[in-house]
Amino acid sequence: MVTTHNLGFPRIGAKRELKFALEAYWKGQSSLEALKQIGKDLRQHNWALQSGLDLAPVGDFAFYDQVLDMSFTLGNLPPRVQDFHGDPLDNYFRVARGRSAESGEEHAQCCGGVAAGEMTKWFDTNYHYIVPEFTADTKFKLDATRLLEQLAEAKAQNVKAKPVIVGPVTYLAIGKAKDDSNRLALLPQLLQVYTELLEKLAAQGVEWVQIDEPILVTELDADWQHAFNLAYHQLKSSRVKLLVATYFGQLADNQYLAANLPVAGLHVDAINARHEVVSLIGLLPAHKVLSVGVINGRNIWKADLNATLEWLEPVAERLGDRLWLAPSCSLLHVPVDLDSEQKLDSEIKSWLAFATQKLEELSILAIALNQGRAAVKKQLANNQAAVEARRSSQRVNNPVVKAALEKLTPQLGQRQNAYAQRAAKQAALLKLPKYPTTTIGSFPQTADIRHARSEFKAGRLDEARYKIAMEAEIARSVKEQEILGLDVLVHGEAERNDMVEYFGEQLDGYTFSQFGWVQSYGSRCVKPPILFGDISRPKAMTVEWIKYAQSLTSKPMKGMLTGPVTILNWSFVRDDQPRYVSCYQLALAIRQEVLDLESAGISVIQIDEAALREGLPLRKTQWKEYLNWAVESFRITANGVADETQIHTHMCYSEFNDIIQSIADMDADVITIETSRSDMELLDAFNTFEYPNEIGPGVYDIHSPNIPNEAYMVKLMKLAAERVPAERLWVNPDCGLKTRQWAEVLPALTNMVAAAKTLRASV
Numbered sequence: 001m002v003t004t005h006n007l008g009f010p011r012i013g014a015k016r017e018l019k020f021a022l023e024a025y026w027k028g029q030s031s032l033e034a035l036k037q038i039g040k041d042l043r044q045h046n047w048a049l050q051s052g053l054d055l056a057p058v059g060d061f062a063f064y065d066q067v068l069d070m071s072f073t074l075g076n077l078p079p080r081v082q083d084f085h086g087d088p089l090d091n092y093f094r095v096a097r098g099r100s101a102e103s104g105e106e107h108a109q110c111c112g113g114v115a116a117g118e119m120t121k122w123f124d125t126n127y128h129y130i131v132p133e134f135t136a137d138t139k140f141k142l143d144a145t146r147l148l149e150q151l152a153e154a155k156a157q158n159v160k161a162k163p164v165i166v167g168p169v170t171y172l173a174i175g176k177a178k179d180d181s182n183r184l185a186l187l188p189q190l191l192q193v194y195t196e197l198l199e200k201l202a203a204q205g206v207e208w209v210q211i212d213e214p215i216l217v218t219e220l221d222a223d224w225q226h227a228f229n230l231a232y233h234q235l236k237s238s239r240v241k242l243l244v245a246t247y248f249g250q251l252a253d254n255q256y257l258a259a260n261l262p263v264a265g266l267h268v269d270a271i272n273a274r275h276e277v278v279s280l281i282g283l284l285p286a287h288k289v290l291s292v293g294v295i296n297g298r299n300i301w302k303a304d305l306n307a308t309l310e311w312l313e314p315v316a317e318r319l320g321d322r323l324w325l326a327p328s329c330s331l332l333h334v335p336v337d338l339d340s341e342q343k344l345d346s347e348i349k350s351w352l353a354f355a356t357q358k359l360e361e362l363s364i365l366a367i368a369l370n371q372g373r374a375a376v377k378k379q380l381a382n383n384q385a386a387v388e389a390r391r392s393s394q395r396v397n398n399p400v401v402k403a404a405l406e407k408l409t410p411q412l413g414q415r416q417n418a419y420a421q422r423a424a425k426q427a428a429l430l431k432l433p434k435y436p437t438t439t440i441g442s443f444p445q446t447a448d449i450r451h452a453r454s455e456f457k458a459g460r461l462d463e464a465r466y467k468i469a470m471e472a473e474i475a476r477s478v479k480e481q482e483i484l485g486l487d488v489l490v491h492g493e494a495e496r497n498d499m500v501e502y503f504g505e506q507l508d509g510y511t512f513s514q515f516g517w518v519q520s521y522g523s524r525c526v527k528p529p530i531l532f533g534d535i536s537r538p539k540a541m542t543v544e545w546i547k548y549a550q551s552l553t554s555k556p557m558k559g560m561l562t563g564p565v566t567i568l569n570w571s572f573v574r575d576d577q578p579r580y581v582s583c584y585q586l587a588l589a590i591r592q593e594v595l596d597l598e599s600a601g602i603s604v605i606q607i608d609e610a611a612l613r614e615g616l617p618l619r620k621t622q623w624k625e626y627l628n629w630a631v632e633s634f635r636i637t638a639n640g641v642a643d644e645t646q647i648h649t650h651m652c653y654s655e656f657n658d659i660i661q662s663i664a665d666m667d668a669d670v671i672t673i674e675t676s677r678s679d680m681e682l683l684d685a686f687n688t689f690e691y692p693n694e695i696g697p698g699v700y701d702i703h704s705p706n707i708p709n710e711a712y713m714v715k716l717m718k719l720a721a722e723r724v725p726a727e728r729l730w731v732n733p734d735c736g737l738k739t740r741q742w743a744e745v746l747p748a749l750t751n752m753v754a755a756a757k758t759l760r761a762s763v
């Protein structure tokens with residue numbers, strides 16, 4: 001008999017109940033008790049949904065982040081919050097979100113303000129965790145309260161509970177040593193706390209504990225490999241059985257290590273590394289359980305259950321009772337329940353599975369293995385019908401798009417001339433001063449704008465009136481920019497809800513869910529558009545707005561687009577073709593938009609690639625392949641224009657050291673990046689590499705409400721000029737201004753323009 005289990009369930013709630021509860025509490029509109037009760041209700045509800053499984057996860061619920069939960073369990077609180085007097089959950093939120101000492105909140109006076117913990121991406125997902133902080137002096141101390149409480153709740157509900165914790169090696173690996181000390185030196189002490197924790201769980205009658213070690217799917221040097229052996233040899237004596245869980249990729253050369261850790265079981269991601277399953281069976285000692293992640297925990301498609309059974313049946317034959325089945329990873333990364341969707345096109349809906357449906361798929365597979373396929377004949381036939389309908393649907397397959405893709409040539413991504421020649425022609429046309437000023441695209445999304453959009457979507461505002469409202473906002477942005485004296489203007493993106501959704505809505509091959517929310521961090525969720533078919537552009541998407549904006553000014557108006565790689569990386573994508581194929585399709589569609597903008601007389605066009613870096617694979621050995629097609633997609637999009645047309649790109653980060661060649665290969669005339677928080681040191685990459693084109697290193701941090709002063713920005717630009725020749729520098733904020741207020745934006749940009757003037761006077 002195979003055993004079914006789940007690695008983690010989305011905790012935000014089918015209707016984002018947790019988000020709303022958290023935000024109400026943070027705003028002081030509800031009590032801590034009310035918040036805790038909602039957490040309890042959600043857990044109860046989620047366990048009920050998982051009651052068909054042999055084992056359900058406990059401890060996967062977190063009020064903010066499961067890694068931060070682990071830090072609290074291990075007593076690894078940043079020193080700056082250790083003296084806090086209040087409820088531990090409030091302290092937890094202090095670490096998660098930071099607090100200013102001036103806030104009127106309880107304990108603001110006695111416990112003061114604290115900086116938020118740093119947040120970073122959880123492996124290659126769009127989920128962000130709070131980075132554990134270490135120093136050489138870090139002391140761990142067990143606090144199992146949260147986990148034990150949840151375990152007690154689960155028991156009361158008769159849940160077959162499998163506690164889930166982050167493993168010690170991954171915990172150290174994903175954290176940061178604030179004093180640059182060696183994190184591995186903390187391992188022996190850390191292991192004592194894990195030992196105590198496992199003992200506490202054993203005392204509660206727990207049989208299995210899932211211990212997540214996703215770091216095993218990355219390249220590990222000898223020290224970290226050794227840490228694995230050390231850690232699990234020490235935890236071996238525990239009375240619970242450990243299931244070491246790996247996910248998000250292949251074990252590759254860590255296969256032997258993973259298979260031979262002295263634990264009771266191993267979970268592997270059979271979506272990303274199916275080919276490893278058979279070799280692992282060979283490597284695995286005969287007493288060990290192999291948990292195979294057969295349902296994709298990262299996408300929203302129905303699995304092809306019959307095809308899965310084809311390869312799974314022989315595996316089951318070999319492993320017998322030692323085979324466990326699960327989703328590939330925690331279902332945290334998919335929306336909760338497809339049944340919530342009322343507006344989704346029924347044909348497309350029949351191809352989808354969210355977390356709840358994925359667990360149903362899992363149980364169908366288990367029944368088929370345990371009792372034979374005949375026992376689930378009808379379910380398998382339905383699944384087959386859906387999978388085949390999707391495969392052959394005309395909505396998915398567009399022969400024109402497929403034909404265009406066949407004809408891709410390197411010429412398509414090639415500018416007519418090299419940067420130096422283009423720059424001369426652009427200078428003659430645009431006549432920009434030294435240190436030209438611009439912004440990244442969006443201006444404040446005011447309450448009025450959001451109101452107009454929601455009225456329009458609800459059908460209460462007709463298209464003509466919506467257009468008038470948006471044009472008024474554009475006119476306002478243009479006027480403000482003229483008064484400010486900026487050199488290259490933007491239209492302000494009033495008409496855009498989101499930089500990806502806006503384009504997705506206008507491209508064929510995309511659809512949108514109502515409740516397909518996925519947690520990004522804390523209470524923040526994203527609703528990735530669903531890329532389901534071949535991509536085409538029925539008509540121009542931005543040209544009318546930009547033309548209107550240009551008609552209001554004699555300054556150059558920058559056309560504003562989102563690039564193909566970013567659209568891809570922020571969507572749920574197809575699993576029936578490689579990512580690069582979808583990316584090239586997006587590239588061809590946006591290329592048409594670029595060319596239409598150019599024909600409409602727009603001579604500066606920005607193509608945002610905010611998420612290019614995010615798409616980097618987990619293993620460095622796979623970077624090159626990704627960067628090749630990502631860069632080529634950008635080139636196809638951007639480089640069909642004449643020399644005179646100036647192409648900008650924007651990226652919301654500044655770590656370019658390891659990808660600088662690729663950034664240069666994109667061959668944008670201007671790149672604007674985020675650097676304001678690093679004193680321009682991050683420009684070193686561009687300096688050392690002799691980056692050939694123009695750069696706008698963001699001179700002020702748009703994430704903060706602070707108004708930067710002129711001297712500060714002049715200082716930053718001078719530091720920049722030590723690294724990049726002044727002739728190739730632009731002056732701009734480090735990202736779009738849509739989350740700011742006009743009252744912040746105007747003085748900040750006034751100072752920024754003044755800084756540019758000061759700089760010009762000094763050269």
Ligand code: GLN
Nearest residue numbers: 440441442610652736737
């Ligand atoms: N053009 C977009 C804006 O200004 C860019 C946003 C981003 O890079 N995240 O909002």
Ligand code: ZN
Nearest residue numbers: 651652735736
């Ligand atoms: Zn940005």
